[in-house]
Amino acid sequence: MRYLPLGPDDRAKMLGVIGAKSVDELFKDIPQKARITGLLDLPMHAGELQVERTLGAMAAKNRAAGAGPSFLGAGSYRHHIPSAVDHLIQRSEFLTSYTPYQPEVAQGTLQFLFEFQTAVAMLSGMEVANASMYEGGSSCAEAVLMAGRVTGRSKAVLSGALHPHYRDTVRTFCQFSPVTVEHGDPVIDGVEDLAGKLGPDVACVVVQTPDFFGNLHDYTKLGAACRAAGALLIVVVTEVVSLGALKSPGQMGADIFAGEGQSLGVGLNFGGPYVGLFATKKQYLRQMPGRLCGETTDADGRRAYVLTLSTREQHIRREKATSNICTNSGLCALAFGIHVSLLGEEGIRRLAALNHAAAVQLADALGAIKGVKVRNKTFFNEFTVELPGSATDVVEKMVGQGVLAGVPVQRLYRDRPDLANLLLVAASETNTDADRTAYVAGLKKVLA
Amino acid sequence: MKTDTVSGNRGLDLEEPLLFELGRKGRTGVDMPDAPKVASRLGGLEREGEIGLAGVSEPEVIRHFVRMSRNNYSIDANLYPLGSCTMKHNPRLNEKMARLPGFGDVHPLQPESTVQGALELINTLGHWLKTITGMPAVAMPPAAGAHGELCGMMAIRAAHEAKGDTKRTRVLIPESAHGTNPATAAQCGFTVDPIPGNERGRIDLAAVKAKLGADVAGIMLTNPNTLGLFENEVIEVAQAIHSVGGYFYADGANFNAIVGKAKPGDMGVDAIHINLHKTFSTPHGGGGPGSGPVAFSAALAPYAPLPMVVERQGRFHLIEHRGDKGEPGEKSFGRMRTFNGQMGMFVRALAYMMSHGADGLRQVAEDAVLSANYIMASCKDDMTSPFPGPCMHEALFDDRFLEGTGVTTLDFAKAMIDEGYHPMTVYFPLVVHGAMLTEPTETESKESVDRFIHVLKSLAKKAKSGDAQFFKDAPRYAPRRRVDETAAARNPVLRWTPPAPKAQAAE
Numbered sequence: 001m002r003y004l005p006l007g008p009d010d011r012a013k014m015l016g017v018i019g020a021k022s023v024d025e026l027f028k029d030i031p032q033k034a035r036i037t038g039l040l041d042l043p044m045h046a047g048e049l050q051v052e053r054t055l056g057a058m059a060a061k062n063r064a065a066g067a068g069p070s071f072l073g074a075g076s077y078r079h080h081i082p083s084a085v086d087h088l089i090q091r092s093e094f095l096t097s098y099t100p101y102q103p104e105v106a107q108g109t110l111q112f113l114f115e116f117q118t119a120v121a122m123l124s125g126m127e128v129a130n131a132s133m134y135e136g137g138s139s140c141a142e143a144v145l146m147a148g149r150v151t152g153r154s155k156a157v158l159s160g161a162l163h164p165h166y167r168d169t170v171r172t173f174c175q176f177s178p179v180t181v182e183h184g185d186p187v188i189d190g191v192e193d194l195a196g197k198l199g200p201d202v203a204c205v206v207v208q209t210p211d212f213f214g215n216l217h218d219y220t221k222l223g224a225a226c227r228a229a230g231a232l233l234i235v236v237v238t239e240v241v242s243l244g245a246l247k248s249p250g251q252m253g254a255d256i257f258a259g260e261g262q263s264l265g266v267g268l269n270f271g272g273p274y275v276g277l278f279a280t281k282k283q284y285l286r287q288m289p290g291r292l293c294g295e296t297t298d299a300d301g302r303r304a305y306v307l308t309l310s311t312r313e314q315h316i317r318r319e320k321a322t323s324n325i326c327t328n329s330g331l332c333a334l335a336f337g338i339h340v341s342l343l344g345e346e347g348i349r350r351l352a353a354l355n356h357a358a359a360v361q362l363a364d365a366l367g368a369i370k371g372v373k374v375r376n377k378t379f380f381n382e383f384t385v386e387l388p389g390s391a392t393d394v395v396e397k398m399v400g401q402g403v404l405a406g407v408p409v410q411r412l413y414r415d416r417p418d419l420a421n422l423l424l425v426a427a428s429e430t431n432t433d434a435d436r437t438a439y440v441a442g443l444k445k446v447l448a
Numbered sequence: 449m450k451t452d453t454v455s456g457n458r459g460l461d462l463e464e465p466l467l468f469e470l471g472r473k474g475r476t477g478v479d480m481p482d483a484p485k486v487a488s489r490l491g492g493l494e495r496e497g498e499i500g501l502a503g504v505s506e507p508e509v510i511r512h513f514v515r516m517s518r519n520n521y522s523i524d525a526n527l528y529p530l531g532s533c534t535m536k537h538n539p540r541l542n543e544k545m546a547r548l549p550g551f552g553d554v555h556p557l558q559p560e561s562t563v564q565g566a567l568e569l570i571n572t573l574g575h576w577l578k579t580i581t582g583m584p585a586v587a588m589p590p591a592a593g594a595h596g597e598l599c600g601m602m603a604i605r606a607a608h609e610a611k612g613d614t615k616r617t618r619v620l621i622p623e624s625a626h627g628t629n630p631a632t633a634a635q636c637g638f639t640v641d642p643i644p645g646n647e648r649g650r651i652d653l654a655a656v657k658a659k660l661g662a663d664v665a666g667i668m669l670t671n672p673n674t675l676g677l678f679e680n681e682v683i684e685v686a687q688a689i690h691s692v693g694g695y696f697y698a699d700g701a702n703f704n705a706i707v708g709k710a711k712p713g714d715m716g717v718d719a720i721h722i723n724l725h726k727t728f729s730t731p732h733g734g735g736g737p738g739s740g741p742v743a744f745s746a747a748l749a750p751y752a753p754l755p756m757v758v759e760r761q762g763r764f765h766l767i768e769h770r771g772d773k774g775e776p777g778e779k780s781f782g783r784m785r786t787f788n789g790q791m792g793m794f795v796r797a798l799a800y801m802m803s804h805g806a807d808g809l810r811q812v813a814e815d816a817v818l819s820a821n822y823i824m825a826s827c828k829d830d831m832t833s834p835f836p837g838p839c840m841h842e843a844l845f846d847d848r849f850l851e852g853t854g855v856t857t858l859d860f861a862k863a864m865i866d867e868g869y870h871p872m873t874v875y876f877p878l879v880v881h882g883a884m885l886t887e888p889t890e891t892e893s894k895e896s897v898d899r900f901i902h903v904l905k906s907l908a909k910k911a912k913s914g915d916a917q918f919f920k921d922a923p924r925y926a927p928r929r930r931v932d933e934t935a936a937a938r939n940p941v942l943r944w945t946p947p948a949p950k951a952q953a954a955e
Binding site: 001002003004005006010011013014015017018019020023025026027028029030031033034035036039040041042043044045046047048050051052054055056057058059060061062063064065066067070072074075076078082084086087088089090091092093094095096097098099100101102103104105106107108109111112113114115117118119121122123128129131132134135136137138145163165166168169171172173175176177178216217218243244245246247248251260267268269270271272273274275285291292293294295296297298299300302304305306308309311313314315316317318319320321323324325326327328329330331332334338340341342343344345346347348349350351353354356357359360361363364376377378379380395396399404407411412414415429 | 464466467468471473474475476477478480481482483484485486487488489490491493494495496498499500501502503504506509510512513514516517518519520521522523524525528530533535537538539541543544545547548549550551552553554555556557558559561562563564565566568569572576579580591592593594595597598602605626627628630631632633634635636637639640677678679680682683706708709710711712714715725731732733734735736737738739753754768769781782783784785786787788789790791792793795798799801802803804805806807808809810811812814815817818819821822825826837838861862865870871873876890891892893894896923926927928929930931932933935936937940941942943944
């Protein structure tokens, strides 16, 4: 076995030192009833070539998004990742290290986490960010639980334009907590009265921009209303590239920002691993979930970084911790950080502008097709179109045209047949003019 | 700042400022065309003011991160004996497989017809996990061990509530448990009832029995436990908890010790999370991402989270919503993340499992346990263990051997750094004074383990020889000396901020 260095001689010598007759003697504490006699009913070990063949065959059964025109979003976006990102994250020292519990030999990880926290805080316009969460939906759920702790209140009001999977994740996380969750019907055109739902029991209002249907919002007034009512405003961003173009959650007065960082550095990965972003105001620092990296000095007075404020965390506080989270999404945070570093101020703005332009061009082209209506007045790189028939059927037929045409809204709202004709369409810098032409031509054919 | 070179560098050890201190206006590491002119649909919500990100070119970015990386210890460089974390070799084949465009470049909401291979991979990994654990069902969404615990405990709560049993508020958890266990139980609305250990380092079965009642929802038990020992009365614990209608959650953090040797399904376990980043070698990545699928007994399987993969007549389907009566997912406790699961980790873990096979996986557990026992036996004259062996895949030491030396467990750990080793897990489990939980894993050669043992024994002898200051001053040769954790917590600086304008800074 290529990964197992010990041989029969080694094992015999080691057993001799231990004073055991056989390896099985070391397993004597396992009740006989639970022991496996012989081998598991699974294939025997395999060489690299065999494994590559088997997994390669499985991979080949999938249509890679980049194998042709692709316009899927709904919380996961395809962007070009600079080559340097993947090379750097595969540095052994990043890839095969663990949580920086011994800061003297983990300054590499700690420094990038400190830079990641800085970048997330800057992009979101918030004061402090943590060292990452698993992914966006659970980050949002943790934000809601945190709002409950901060305010001592028990109701979370969710926008009807919040990503339905985020809504569901919040509900799951809260179902056995003191926090009850209230959410409205899907809000396709972006207009809803959330301030009207504020009351003495409301801990937080959770909104998203660009929202699930692509509409853009300025939540400044809602933030003020929340403050007046003693509730926290949680702003969710599922497409972090939008922060290169749009007013940030912090600029709108958000108390907590919860987001998905997958767009930068991470890739599609069929849904994971991704990287959850989480930021808030300094005053709520001690109620934050997750790891935090802080600056300090070493015994020689040199600048150093270290995990800090861990009295919030499970390994110290146990059942009184702010969250049960331990492992986070470190390597994806690194990928995010490297991508952001490469982009810089100018790059993120340029990338955002390219995304917006690609979406505008696509929306204009699709809107010109007979029977197709773009539902958004505002959008960043994703919008909702209304088709003359079932979006699910159209998407299936468009696969035959070589185009991944978008995400049918009903895939996420199964119980809403009235939304059956709505399709979420996203465009990015990866889409070419030819992609757009193929989409338009394909859609015309499919609708004909 | 004290350094003995002009630059602050020491040979290959290069000092690196923060990225934000390197940035210059107008620099970038990505070339992109100008955006076509379009009529904006941003609705007047354009971002005003600078974001503040640094402008840096590609070569600067590469150097920045390469220099930083060199300040990290890694399993690729040396033995990484961090107990409870299973820092084993990370095969590069797995990295290559995860990057196949058919896995890495697939959108989670693509039409089912275009992702049959991805669903097949999840289903296949699920089959391996079910076979290995001897459990009938597995939930794939959890993103890490603690997320898996949440998954298991939510299923337990949902199962009780489905029976109309809402009075079960108490969960039994050994005092030696990982902090995630009580934190998870609390997050599911349970109160934590701690169970003491016995003199053999195992859970006190009599104490478990004494705590039983109609309000007990279940027990969370790590097995092998956090002291590196197998809970030999595990079946009796399961029977006891089942006798009052409770469920048995097993923390699978230490599964590496028993993979291929024993099945949790034969121990009465109702739910167990498997850390793919431990037992099945997906890289730890500086603290994540992980992946924590949960194997379920038949009793809990109906409550598994969404989404789930099912196979029907050779086609794979992703169940994304609660099903109708009798359909999969009907009783699911819900969705616990945005999308399907840690696909990138699934590919790596399956590549690892297939590489080892039934024979190799069994050898993994045997070699891991052998190495840990070899360390424990080899160090027995110089160090102290709170419990006699055999241990499982972790050798636990306490600090009795340091008594009267003036050297603490922390000092000992820092001296290991100077010897080129990442310390073992220290001060955990909390129930052992000055604990040093040492996990070599199966991917170390005997020569490597021997070198490590030599260092441990030599440091132990040195501590006893009375040179405490030597330990207090460690580490000397790491990129940093001991860092001031107290100052970091007292005055938290959690991000870079631009320096004050020069005129003020000059004062």
